[in-house]
Amino acid sequence: MQSRGPTPAQRKYLRGGLDQPGGKLPLFDELGQEVSRRTVTACVQQGWAEPWFSNPTKPDWIICKLTEKGRRIAAAKAKSAAKRSEKSRSL
Numbered sequence: 001m002q003s004r005g006p007t008p009a010q011r012k013y014l015r016g017g018l019d020q021p022g023g024k025l026p027l028f029d030e031l032g033q034e035v036s037r038r039t040v041t042a043c044v045q046q047g048w049a050e051p052w053f054s055n056p057t058k059p060d061w062i063i064c065k066l067t068e069k070g071r072r073i074a075a076a077k078a079k080s081a082a083k084r085s086e087k088s089r090s091l
């Protein structure tokens with residue numbers, strides 16, 4: 001599969017694992033809504049995330065963690081977003 005950059009939703013999902021133990025990716029967004037299965041699956045297919053373990057009480061949930069590739073992408077995007085925010089505050 002040809003890799004392109006992550007979509008905004010995928011970037012947000014990947015950034016969610018940067019500060020978590022083991023790079024665990026979120027199951028829910030900041031509003032408590034389940035992260036789209038499509039987003040999770042696309043990140044796994046691109047090699048940015050990998051399944052971590054199965055949840056016996058919720059077998060339909062895909063519990064993932066960042067891969068090194070995903071960590072680099074998420075960290076780079078987070079740094080560029082912080083720089084843009086810093087620049088806009090100084091104007």
